[in-house]
Amino acid sequence: MSDDNAATAQASPPPESEQPTPPEQHNYWHTVLRSITQGNALVAVGAIILAVLVGSLMILFTDEEVRTTFGYIGARPSDFFAASWNAIEGAYSALFRGSVYNTNADDFLSGIRPLTETLKYAAPLILAGLGVGLAFRAGMFNIGGQGQMLLAGGAAGWIALSESLSSLTIWIHLPLAIIVGALAGALWAGLAGLLKARTGAHEVIVTIMLNYVGYYLLFFALSRQGLLQQPGSSNPKSAPAQDTAILPDLLGDRFNLHAGFLLAVAAVAFCWWLLNRSALGYRFRAVGENPHAARTAGIDVGRTYVAAMLIAGALVGLAGVNQVLGTVTSGVALDLDSGIGFDAITVALLGRSRPIGIFFAGLLFGAFKSGGFLMQASEGIPVDIVLVVQSLIVLFLAAPPLVRAVFRLPTKEAA
Amino acid sequence: MSTTAPASAPVASPDRVEIVPRKVPVILTVITVALALAVALGAQDGDTTFRLATGKDLFQLPDVVVPAELTAWIGIVVMALVSVDSWRRQLTGHRTPMWETALYAVVGLLAFLAWAAADGTIPMVGLLSGSLALAVPLVFGALGGVLGERAGVVNIAIEGQLLFGAFAAAIVGSLAAPPLVSALGESAGDFTGAIVASAGAAFAGMLVAVLLAVFAVRYFVEQVIVGVVLNVLVIGVTSFMFSQVLAPNAATLNSPPRFRAIDIPILGDIPLIGPVLFRQTLLVYALYVAVALVTFALWRTRWGLRLRAVGEHPKAADTVGIKVNRTRFRTVLLAGAIAGLGGASYTLVAVSQFNREMTGGAGYIALAAVIFGKWDPIRATLAALLFGFASQLQGTLSVIGSPVPSQFMLMLPYVVTLFAVAGLVGHSRPPAASGQPYKLG
Known part of the structure; x- marks a missing residue:
């Protein structure tokens, strides 16, 4: 981590520094070249290869056919290798067909459908990943994605199912629902930031605890008539969202992709601007790098923590909003976060807490998710294998020396 | 994080008063008021039975039967007294002693149990x-x-x-x-x-x-x-x-x-x-x-x-x-x-x-x-x-049927932890090098 920071810091001095920085194209390209040969790009590829290898081994070990043929591997090894190839090939072609392009489809439009599904799954991952990544950059670990998403989803759902608001147009109702949701997420995360700033409470513990408290708060609201529960129902579930509060489909009725993806793209742009071009973002990074130095330089560290968590919570909250108003519009339920709060941590780590990186990491994990479902349906391989591969990618990525050793990549030149 | 550097030794005494944190009395007061509100709003009639023995015991302890409402209020009074004493100590620059906090916790718990399980039996x-x-x-x-x-x-x-x-x-x-x-x-x-x-x-x-x-x-x-x-x-x-x-x-x-x-x-x-x-x-x-x-x-x-x-x-x-x-x-x-x-x-x-x-x-x-x-x-x-x-x-009370919604009971351990991390344990200090890798050179 520190090597990485050193490399980027050396390559691109912060624009807020005193002397004006001359636009050095040469310097930029040198950085790109160096990051390809010595930097993290190759390590990332290596990490993904290693993780996929381990995932393949797990598929092999648990495949019925492979195990049977292994029993007589001495007599007819060809059977074993054929079975192994079938299992692996089946798994990965299903993954591809489920996430990028369905080669079995009749026409192009239905063939490209998996890609739009990938984008749909990627949107909340990117939004929540940005929230986690932003907190990372300010030196905080936001494990509270689940709670922030739940409360944001609950709040957005509460606005979305209101009939009186639906008499206003979609131009008022939908933005209102989005904003209220984001605010709820911001407040929930901001609470963790405030506790850290005022009492020194460790944000890891606080956000974990807030996850549970948020879960039970939503549970309570969803099981009370008059709060969020659907009238006349006894299930912990709310009424469906009004049509005026639903994120519109981007590509018409045939595809499930909705405007939440635009929200994610906008959030990436906003975070990039915030971190790289704004004074607030500069303070976030300064505090994240070294809070003591930042304090010495006159930055109010506590206030920066709170601000970072507020924005991070709003971003994670948007992921919850995206679920309630876009992906599952049949009503707010307790599982609306569907693990995204935790997936977001791996997304942020894979994206190295940089907005652009998080965007692509979110796309990759969105593809895994979309393809994983087809893999489970058509090949009978549990979708949990995706969790294994995701976590291994992040694990290997976090230890560049290990990956370099495995692939015999050259070590970093002394910077 | 908020390490306030102590003033230099000779002039330290007047400043020292401020070092005693206000968190403990605040939290004790908040909990007392919350319980008092709950008891006042959700009045519970009847008696609460604390069963202290099982069928297999050699010495059978008798059941303890107390009036629910009254017990709860007695408990709240004791809690209020401890809170007041904690404020008094805080204002004179002293910390609340551990035994007072422990007393508060036990009394508060019994008061809550007596109130929540009215007309029921708690198998201790x-x-x-x-x-x-x-x-x-x-x-x-x-x-x-x-x-x-x-x-x-x-x-x-x-x-x-x-x-x-x-x-x-x-x-x-x-x-x-x-x-x-x-x-x-x-x-x-x-x-x-x-x-x-x-x-x-x-x-x-x-x-x-x-x-x-x-x-x-x-x-x-x-x-x-x-x-x-x-x-x-x-x-x-x-x-x-x-x-x-x-x-x-x-x-x-x-x-x-x-x-x-x-x-x-x-x-x-x-x-x-x-x-x-x-x-x-x-x-x-x-x-x-x-x-x-x-x-x-x-x-x-x-x-x-x-x-x-x-x-x-x-x-x-x-x-x-x-x-x-x-x-x-x-x-x-x-x-x-x-x-x-x-x-x-x-x-x-x-x-x-x-x-x-x-x-x-x-x-x-x-x-x-x-x-x-x-x-x-x-x-x-x-x-x-x-x-x-x-x-x-939570499990026991959901069987008896308590006035508190089960979600809030389930939430309790986490809220307690939040309070603890933020207040009661004060500024907890982890081992100094916890989380830091050790690299030579």
């Missing part, structure tokens, strides 16, 4: 022994967490170690029990099978710890990241194996033997305490031993001193010849084994089969207990017991 033995049973994985996990952090390695992977321990115990138990039963007979075979399964659980926890140690100690990866990712990895691996292997072969791979409660002859006959503490399973007795051993070893042995030195000031430890990273590596493995043993209680005690994600975040609660307990094995154990009590209380 069942409540307390159930709490202990629920707390077993939490205590083992917390012990593992304390050891790791004392050596300077943050162990977020407790959750993964518990889950993998539960998983391994199910498989090892299912495989080991049938041959042992045919060799030793039904009960002895089951018992030894369960012991073998527990060893398997400890080994599994250690496997997760090896990964943690390799990445955190050998490759200097941010420890919190490794921990979180390992938890996800273990969830993925166990869920995958569960649906691929365990579920189709449930009879041969997912039906481990169970530990049965062992009644310790004389100790088990002590009223109230006996049935709670000494009619438990072998795992609970192992827990007593583990807590005692870890506490003794950490504070009273050379090994413990070195371990703590490595966690507080690795450079100094290195200078006097302690192998920092080797010590950390071994401690993390030991901590993993202890946490893994805790996982066995999921599949070998109440339920004798593994299920996906069956630990349900208990590892994170154990981690909270570590911090709540200020990185001390005994205090962390007490904190874990408190969490176990809160969950058991």
Whole structure:
């Protein structure tokens, strides 16, 4: 981590520094070249290869056919290798067909459908990943994605199912629902930031605890008539969202992709601007790098923590909003976060807490998710294998020396 | 974070007053007012019965019957008095003593119970022994967490170690029990099978710890990241194996033997305490031993001193010849084994089969207990017991039917932790080098 920071810091001095920085194209390209040969790009590829290898081994070990043929591997090894190839090939072609392009489809439009599904799954991952990544950059670990998403989803759902608001147009109702949701997420995360700033409470513990408290708060609201529960129902579930509060489909009725993806793209742009071009973002990074130095330089560290968590919570909250108003519009339920709060941590780590990186990491994990479902349906391989591969990618990525050793990549030149 | 530099010695005395934090009186007052409001709004008629004995007891303690409403108000008055005294001490520059906080907690709890269970009977033995049973994985996990952090390695992977321990115990138990039963007979075979399964659980926890140690100690990866990712990895691996292997072969791979409660002859006959503490399973007795051993070893042995030195000031430890990273590596493995043993209680005690994600975040609660307990094995154990009590209380009250919505009862342990982390334990100080990799040069 520190090597990485050193490399980027050396390559691109912060624009807020005193002397004006001359636009050095040469310097930029040198950085790109160096990051390809010595930097993290190759390590990332290596990490993904290693993780996929381990995932393949797990598929092999648990495949019925492979195990049977292994029993007589001495007599007819060809059977074993054929079975192994079938299992692996089946798994990965299903993954591809489920996430990028369905080669079995009749026409192009239905063939490209998996890609739009990938984008749909990627949107909340990117939004929540940005929230986690932003907190990372300010030196905080936001494990509270689940709670922030739940409360944001609950709040957005509460606005979305209101009939009186639906008499206003979609131009008022939908933005209102989005904003209220984001605010709820911001407040929930901001609470963790405030506790850290005022009492020194460790944000890891606080956000974990807030996850549970948020879960039970939503549970309570969803099981009370008059709060969020659907009238006349006894299930912990709310009424469906009004049509005026639903994120519109981007590509018409045939595809499930909705405007939440635009929200994610906008959030990436906003975070990039915030971190790289704004004074607030500069303070976030300064505090994240070294809070003591930042304090010495006159930055109010506590206030920066709170601000970072507020924005991070709003971003994670948007992921919850995206679920309630876009992906599952049949009503707010307790599982609306569907693990995204935790997936977001791996997304942020894979994206190295940089907005652009998080965007692509979110796309990759969105593809895994979309393809994983087809893999489970058509090949009978549990979708949990995706969790294994995701976590291994992040694990290997976090230890560049290990990956370099495995692939015999050259070590970093002394910077 | 907010380290206020003390003023220089001669002029310190007037400033010293401000150092006593205001958190304790504030929190005591808030809780008192909250309980008073709850009792005032949700009036409860009738009597509450505290049942102190079980049918099997040698000496039968009589039931204690109290009027619900009155008891609650008496309790609230006592709590208010303690709060006032805490304010008085705070204003004169003194801290609230531990015994007052403890008194407050016990009285508050009894007042709450009397109010919440009006017209009902609270089986105290069942409540307390159930709490202990629920707390077993939490205590083992917390012990593992304390050891790791004392050596300077943050162990977020407790959750993964518990889950993998539960998983391994199910498989090892299912495989080991049938041959042992045919060799030793039904009960002895089951018992030894369960012991073998527990060893398997400890080994599994250690496997997760090896990964943690390799990445955190050998490759200097941010420890919190490794921990979180390992938890996800273990969830993925166990869920995958569960649906691929365990579920189709449930009879041969997912039906481990169970530990049965062992009644310790004389100790088990002590009223109230006996049935709670000494009619438990072998795992609970192992827990007593583990807590005692870890506490003794950490504070009273050379090994413990070195371990703590490595966690507080690795450079100094290195200078006097302690192998920092080797010590950390071994401690993390030991901590993993202890946490893994805790996982066995999921599949070998109440339920004798593994299920996906069956630990349900208990590892994170154990981690909270570590911090709540200020990185001390005994205090962390007490904190874990408190969490176990809160969950058991929720179960008991939902049977009796309490005026508090069940979601708020379920929320209670987490809110208590929040209060604790933010206020009651004050500014808790972790081991100085906890979370920092040690690199030479």
